[in-house]
Amino acid sequence: MSAPSFHIARSTPESRFALVIGLLALVALVAGPYWIDRNGMRIVGEFLIYLSLASMWNLLAGYAGLVSVGQQAYVGLGGYFLFAWAILFGLPPLLAIPFAGVAGAIVALPVSLLVFRLKGAYFAIGTWVVAEVFLLLAAQISVLGGGSGISLPISVVRSIAESRDGRDMAVYWSTLGVAVAILIGTYLLLRTRWGLALQAIRDGELAAETSGVSVATAKRLLYVVAGAGGAMIGALIFLAKLRISPSAAFSVNDWTAFVIFITVIGGIGRIEGPIVGTFVYFLLRGLLADLGPTYLIILGAVAVGVMLFAPKGLWGLVADRFGWQLFPVGRRLVLDTSASAATSKGA
């Protein structure tokens, strides 16, 4: 008898399949402007925006226990940053996107010092107050339209690209680039030491702290990263809309409520959750959007129902049933059952 041999696996058969599908989808999406019509591109853009926002909110709420109801603060901040950048300073709009991320991080750090004094649900409403303050402050900036908002001047719009198709493509590819960066970043982050720390915090804050995880630092880091991501997404959203107003930029419904519903329905605290949730959300929206308020009543009821009866979300149901992990972030010990099996595998 030889000693049992083993290796550490970081992937699963499903995850290798998901990787292939993901790469194919990425290729298809990069080529999007050549096979998707204008309306389709708009929907794909929105899909990527909600997927990115939900992935970041999932990190905050699902892993770090930071249930923020105020992420619209950063979306709006990014949007206003873009308009200030282009209108007040006359700089190229596309370049505003990465700098919006820097601005989001710079603002998120001091904000975290304030709101982190509140725990749990009080944190949630505290973040909301911060977003309201941002909204009211934005309404005071008269050079950016004050309370009624402002459009991007034609000259700025032209500076993105001369033709409308060119602009659509530029906005589409920027959105795709930022969304893919956020999604891959989320996944890679969860595979690092920080990711391990975040998963430990998710499973038990006190236990994580006693195991040597610096809970406060991990949370603050995540909050700042989510602020940066939110601001970049905000710049993209309002680059596509070409018009901004305080109520649209800091909308709790558009940039937080839907995002929460997506994450909860898909499965909170799992990387696959926001992906499943975004598909469900767009499906429901496509089917029910004509119903007006009834659509939101149904969406809210579905989220409440999922939270009560399947708190791990739709993906949680599937994963528990089949043991699937499309984006494995852990490490599994795999015993090599026998030498002959290993040999036959090698052959």
Next chain:
Amino acid sequence: MEWANVILQGILVGGLYALFATGLSLIFGVMRLVNIAHGDLIVLAAYVALLCVTQTSIHPLLAIFLVAPVMAVAGYGLQRILFNRTLGADLLPPLLVSFGLSVIIQNVLLQIFTADSRKLSAGAIETATVPIFNGLAVGVLPLLMFVAAVAIIAALQFMFYSLPIGRALRATSDDPEVARLMGYDNRHLFGVAMALSLAVVAVAGVFLAVRANFDPALGPSRLIYGFEAVIIGGLGNLWGTLAGGVILGVAQAIGAKIDPGWQLLAGHLVFLAVLAFRPEGLFPKVDG
């Protein structure tokens, strides 16, 4: 004198904010539940009052005595059917369920009553004033609002510290497990706490409806005012909550006097300043 008037009006509006906050503070104290739908329930109560008044042509302020029992029963049911299922060590379920409920209530109201703003007319009492001195006068309605807030908080304090039901509620608040061992039924007590909370919400809703225009989208900002009053005053102290409401009301009144755009901002900034310099609130709970 002009400023004295501004501050006086702010204090009286603070009574309304304290009413927004009291229900929120009460259920947090008993079961550590933060109800995100609280503001929407206030607006719901305003619409229930509207229905009562239009159906029975009762005076709006008397409608309180119809709306409060209705909301209390609804609160008991809501707690037993919905919120009791969400309570536990995990903080997410109550938060997300009440958030979902908030969106549902807003849109149900939007569907039934449309987005048009409504108001309850209370007749002559709306413009009646009580002179104080030197031409300074206060409206009867704001005064009534403030008196109602003080009376409700005094009644709740009396209930918590002098009645058997208050003792039971404090027991579950201190330690739900031990309270159960002593024979208290937590699920029922939580239902009672939510019923009380929504009875206060009903009073707040009626005053909201009489004081100014309301529409289905008004809930979240009422939640925020109530929340700010609770935090400014200090968690777990109902008189502190009243003080928090008054401070918020005065801050908004002073802000509005300087520049109308600064009314809400001034209130939020005072809240953030308290959070920065005295995060436990101005009058934190003292046990005893």
